[in-house]
Amino acid sequence: MQLKGEQLAAHLERELKPVYVVYGDEPLLVIEAADSIRAAARRRGFDEREVLTAISGFKWVELHHAAGNMSLFGGRTLIDLRIPTGKPGREGGAAIKDYCDHPSPDALLLVTLPGLDWTEEKAVWLKALNEAGVAIKLIPPNLAELPAWIAGRLRRQQQSTDSDGLRFIAERVEGNLLAAHQEILKLGLLYPAGEITLQQVQGAVLNVARYDLDGLREALLAGDVARLTRTLDGLQQEGEAPPLVLWAMTEEVRALAQVKSGLKERQSLDVLLKEARVWGARQVLFKRALQRMDAAKANSALAHAARIDRMIKGAAGAGDVWDEFLRLGLNLGVN
Template sequence: MQLRGEQLAAHLERALQPIYTVYGDEPLLVIEAADAVRAAARRQGFAEREVLTAIAGFNWNDLGSTACNMSLFGGRKLIDLRIPTGKPGREGSAALQDYCARPSPDALLLVTLPGLDWSEEKAVWLKTLTEAGATIKLTPPNLGDLPAWIAGRLQRQQQGADREGLRFIAERVEGNLLAAHQEILKLGLLYPPGKLSFEQIRDAVLNVARYDLDGLREALLSGDLTRLARTLEGLRQEGEAPPLVLWAMTEEVRALAQAKAGVAAGRPVDLVLKEARVWGARQALFKKAMQRIGNDQARAAVRFAARIDRLVKGIGAGDVWDEFLRLGLMLSGRQFSCGEE
């Protein structure tokens, strides 16, 4: 069965499945969901626990032998299998399928993984785990939903904040849920239960934003110039290499131009996005960006990215970080002259 993250708590109050698979891009959510499964297993008599970590050189025969090697006192066991790469490989895939075919009645298998790409989500081994137990895919809230997520976490510790305070926290953590979690816990330690003032939040919360290239891509495609400027400045201060920043932005610019050209030629939008290697959640961002900008703007953005490439290589004059922001301005849908040579 497939469960959403918000369904897990109620599900764990009932009889447990023999296998739980937990995965997602956000480590905090995966850790919390796995902890919830472990706690439920302890409540229901799985007193022993054995951790297996499938790193290079891992012997997949250990999975079956661990399930068979039960305590002399007849206790039930939780097998905590961690696959850090998210890719069990051919041997691991076979071992997981074999286990699912004959799960131990005295063991509960918990499999934790990082985020999986679209191909791994369709893999036979994951489908087999889902059919034999319960699979929980943890999806982090997007930036617009982050204030509500923070409000829910504050409520757990009997605290609250107004919209301004919630937005302040969200902007400072820049999508980093683990950092947000830490800041929320800190507010619980610093202040008593009740409504937090903006001044209290401002004084307590550190700027722990995690500026990364994925956030940069999202800001670029969404046309959010404020976030784009903040992310670029964060990357600049953290010493990110300009060629890597240019690569991330250019990948999106080229894909967008390719998709726009395909649609202009009368081809279905889903098909051209697939050909441009745009999958999953990125498709929604691309479709909005395609509605926002025209074909001429898309082609001009490609040419402007090539101009920045020359600047990165030392050809021409100008500040490359300013030019990154100008490229983002071109894709925001606003009127802009790039001043191409």
């Protein structure tokens, strides 16, 4: 059974399954979801807890022993299995599958993992966990969704701020939900319940954003010049390697040029997007970017990317490669 993060609370009010697996790239969301499951288990009589951390040297027979240990007082046990690498290995995968095939009636198994890629999500052991209970894949809010996420957190502490205040916080905690959580708690300590002004927000919230290449690609496709500039500055300050930045931008440029060329030949947009490996939510941003440019502009951007590559390799004239990254984005039609 697969659940979204926002469905977990209602599910736990109704029932409790024998197995839960929680995973995602954002540690805060994984911690909070796991805490909710632990609290629900305590309410239903799982008074004991055994923590197992599957690091190097871990003996997977411990999972079997934990399931078989009976409390002297007849209580039930929450088995808190943590796999920091997200890879239990062959022995671990077999142990997890065996447990899921024969779950203990006196235990609840909670497995926490980091984010998994699509190949890892097809693993037999993860499928066994899903079929034996509930799998919760936690997806952090993107920048467009982040103000609403922050507003919800403020409501929990009976506070609010206007759209400018929410946007100000979002831009400074982008890509770092744990820091966002801490900044929101700080607002709760500094100010009483009620409306918080933009000036109060600006005086309290630090710039704790984390920038990554995915955010750069989103800003490029969305045509968001402020975010593009902010992300490039952040990546430069964080010491990101210019070849990786160029790769991320060129991937989008090449896909745009490829699709534009196909559309000129009256090929199906859906087929072209599939061939360019543009899937899911990225399609919305990609289609908007297509509307902002023509094939000539896309091909010109490819030539610009090639010049930047020569700059990085020292085979072209002197210049600031980070300025060139920004020019590349602007030339693609960033608003």
